[in-house]
Amino acid sequence: MKPHIITISNQKGGVGKTTTAVSLAHGLALKGKEVLLIDLDPQGQCATTLGLTPEPGAFYLLTMGTETHETTFLKQYVRNTGREHLWLIAGNQTTMAAQTVLNSQNKPYSVIRESIARFTRGNLNYIIFDTAPSVGGIQERAVWAADMVIIPTSTEYLSTDSVRKMTEMLIMLQQSKGWHGSLLGVLPTFYSDQLREHRAAMEDLRQGFGDRVLTPIHRAAVLGECPGESKTIFEKDPESRAAQEYQDLVQRVLKHS
Template structure:
């Protein structure tokens, strides 16, 4: 994203990704977006999953906003695009929704450039403080574009031995982009999710994450929480559904960590 005259990023883009499903990726994207909005930041959540999970979690119907972002060489102003294609979720927070049309979008991209998505998002640099990209749990060009567009990447991962392999795949993609394409972004952190401290395997895996990736790059875990799992049924986040729950406090901590890093 373009820098201001002071050298600071005018809009921070954060990609939430993992090539393994069921690890709390969309839950994290939704809660990070809402948490930042509650702090007074203007936030756009972009759903890049053809299953439209972010919209479903918020009771917002699928739509083609993300598809148009990727496939149209938009001549309209950012203001017009936002007005026509985004859904208002909460104060300060908008969603660019996905639809099943995204399932074939890799064959419809107007440009082969790895920077295409970043360039498309560039026109929103004055409209938002943060843009959160929620990717599908797959390996493919769309994930590569989302990583390239990011200033920071967060990798949610369940504390299971096999999860380390999926984390390594994302990290290999990131290294390849740095080595071959001079990508300027970086890993914000691995986020352990669905954590149960009394499960020996979880504690062991968390320690292994810290050993392999470094303690500074392993974020404070999000514990498994029934109230968090209930949220999509109400179209709410845990900040609304159970604001005093442990999960709400843990996602607030993630939000604060992001804000402090800016």
């Protein structure tokens, strides 16, 4: 069975992409699914959050071919996270260089999908991409590789505006680049129902996306503490509201894949 490929993407930074990618990946792994998390963000924070060191795994994934010796080399960068069923290909600053390589070689949109095909023949259930907050080539290709896209967004005007830009990108990929994936939903993050601006932004999202607005992740100090302790929310405080809300996201993914 082929793994489901999920890309967590938004062109805006600081909307909770990495937290969402790590929490979703660990949540699925806790359900017994084999999950490979791939960090395409040059900041390499997926590794830090999981207690590992950022390294050029993503660079090699993006730039190497699919010959056997290249795959053997790349597989050295598939790290055991110390958590059952959860694997990581970490990234670091070299991922930015990979973007330059991809663009200079004019690689097609399908390049990432083709590159991860080497992992789709194993027993993996999910491949999750965390992307960088920029439009430079990698993000579009990571979205093109995805079966499902999740757009995290903080509930502020500027963030919801970036959701509009993301959806325009999805429509472009769908209509003119032959993308076959679909939008799982928009995930409001850092939500506080006491703030009028947040409620208004939620209302905007609901008007635009209807039932595709996922259960919001409320602003929580515990989520900010997780990376510092190299723990996921399910390890730090599994009973917290944030953990329950990410659990809802895990359930949603399971029901749609």
